[in-house]
Amino acid sequence: MNDSPGWASPGSAPSGGQDSASGTPRPAGPAAEQGTGATWSSEQPPPGQWSAPSGQSAPPPPPAPGWGGGHPHGAWGRPPAAKPGVIPLRPLGVGEILDGAVSTLRAHWRTVLGITITVSVITQIANILVERYALPEPPAVNPNPTPSEAIDQSIESLQYSLTSLGPALFITLIGTLFTTALLTVVVSRSVLGRPVTLTDAWHEARPRLPQLLGLTMLLPLMSAGIMAVGLLPGLLLGDGSGVLLTMLGGIAAVVVILWLVVRFALASPALMLERQGVIPSLRRSAKLVRGTWWRVFGILLLTMALLFVISLIIIVPFVVIALMADSNGFGDLLNGSDPQFGWAYLIITGIGSVIASAITYPISAGVTVLLYIDQRIRREALDLELARAAGVPGYGSEPPGGSDASGS
Template identity: 70%
Template sequence: MNDTPGWASPGSSPSDGQGGDAPRPAEPSDEPGTAPKWSPNQPPPAQWSPPTMPGPSGPVPPHTPAPRWGGGAHQGGWGRPPAAKPGVIPLRPLGVGEILDGAVSTLRAHWRTVLGITLTVSVFTQLGDILIQRYVVPAPPQLKPDPTPAEALEQSVESLQASLISLAPTMGLTLIGTFITTALLTMVISRSVLGRPVTLADAWREARPRLPHLLGLVLLLPLMSAAIMAVGLLPGLLLDDSPVGVLLAVVGGIAAAVVIVWLLVRFSLSYSALMLERQGVLAALRRSAKLVQGAWWRIFGILTLTMLLMLLISMIIAIPFSIVALAVDGQGLGGLLAGTPPEFGWPFLIITGIGAVIAASITYPISSGVSVLLYIDQRIRREALDLELARAAGVPGYGSPSPDDTAPRS
């Protein structure tokens, strides 16, 4: 075994860290005129027995310790020493469970600050959505009970247009909520990795200089996605309602969706790079693409798993509130039973809005935490960021932290 710092694989040979001139045991020599160094009478090969010690009932072989192989977190032997953990994650490459656990641990460790941010943002965005849906969005079109094929196609187009119109304000409010929570929660999570306390005032003070750049990035990615989808659908839409046009629109839409997903995963770390590395918009996109390169499928899988978990949590919270809202709002329930578009009143909107606020207050910090911890994990894997984070956190043996080490930077 070599004696360099760190750990060596079990059974390492002298070539693991020793040159050819390293001292070796003396070889037996039977040359004339020299004193033999080893006895010429050697036992047959592979018949050595371990030394024994006298015992009450005969010789007792010595205890053989269990080997410490692999990457376990052992303090001695051949095991890897445990990674420093000044905050919510160990400073080493992370697994999927550790990333999710780190996001949840941030919510638990800084729940006052995190819930203060998410509750405030969720209440304002949900209140705005309720008012827009109540007073701005037009009522859904009335559907005929027995439409002809042409009328059915026309009704489908009208319903799609109404859905897009009603969805646009919600998407705008979602972008606003994403903008604010991303700015503040990124700073909270970066502090929690270092094990440092953080208040809402601290997060705002650190995030405020980056807000104009973050706003540009938050707007750029959805506009880019919309432009790609428009390009994919345009050839089919130009052919009106012909079968070839419909087929072309479907194929173009699927191809555009694949490109959008690929780009969104490729640029998924740009928010963290922009906030924590003080990058511009385009520089943050390039930085994210560089960090994601070679790990696209892993990051896609983690982001997809997170999205499914957040959807499940939202449904678990929203379904009971929706049932209660339907029971309270008899007008909307009557419309559903009659098969006509329901006109929900204030009770339904308020009760479902409360459920949406609770769900968003839980899912916002977890999804933001996964995004930031993925960024940190990729930098640990690519750039040994764990050493810099350990130094910034004041872990013994990594040097003294500088006064401005409040977040990971490039």
């Protein structure tokens, strides 16, 4: 794979499009230490290991120490894979990816919580202020409308929902932009076992923010365009068959969007860690996901389900406390009318959202980055490059630039 970019941890230069496995020094084996001549291979078979005359082959020679530990194409008693950081440098299981994300949160909790709490507090304050002062009043609802009034009320309610949802989505996208950029740096350092501060993460992530912003905005716009194409024919038709066509078009659009979301799920770590542009990052993600779409989909779905449960466990008690503190809004809910919540409800639920985001953001970002690293280990033997960058004995020396290439 000569078109595979190399491992570019934060602080290093682009790889120039070379294969990550090519040019990587292999771990020194015992034969390399016995002074063999230059014309001899450094990996000689041990004596007595040739095939028996009966045709039964003897066990293959043991690999050199540290050589690609954990790779599925050979595991005859080889030693455990190197683990300089939060994950072993070999193909990862689902549990190891989740454990690596949580281990990053534990190992760098000051940096991670500093990032997530800061971003979450700012986004929550912005959402509360927009909801309190910038959004229009909800439309009045007639409890006994005529058929034409019911249609008008539905249209007004839809317009109000879209108007109120737009600012919140934009604020969330901006918050996700910063957390993704900074946490990608933190996770990449934790894989190498390197320390990282909030200042280090910001210094490394800042040059990539414009490209990451373009990627962050492009994917929702792409999804909206696909949904519009799916719904538009049925909406233009307008009669009973148009409703059916709208439903079928919407289902087809959702399927296409889901397929693209998984296909491009690894674009952000590719953009950050390989110094790629927006479109090359999308292509890079599609290449890494190709042939393993269902595995990537399953891991992302499992992660979303776990984070949803964690968020509910954290947020529900705050919502209950907020409803008890805001008796007017709670009374509106009991009466079936549109609730008008006050400052107490907004502040208490905002605190719960900040706490939930501070925990779920780093796990989500960690899973995405570790899934990207896992795919490159499986396809491109990135574990060898990572072991070399981490200074694991037997994997060669640092690349030109010394410690800068590994982000220290």
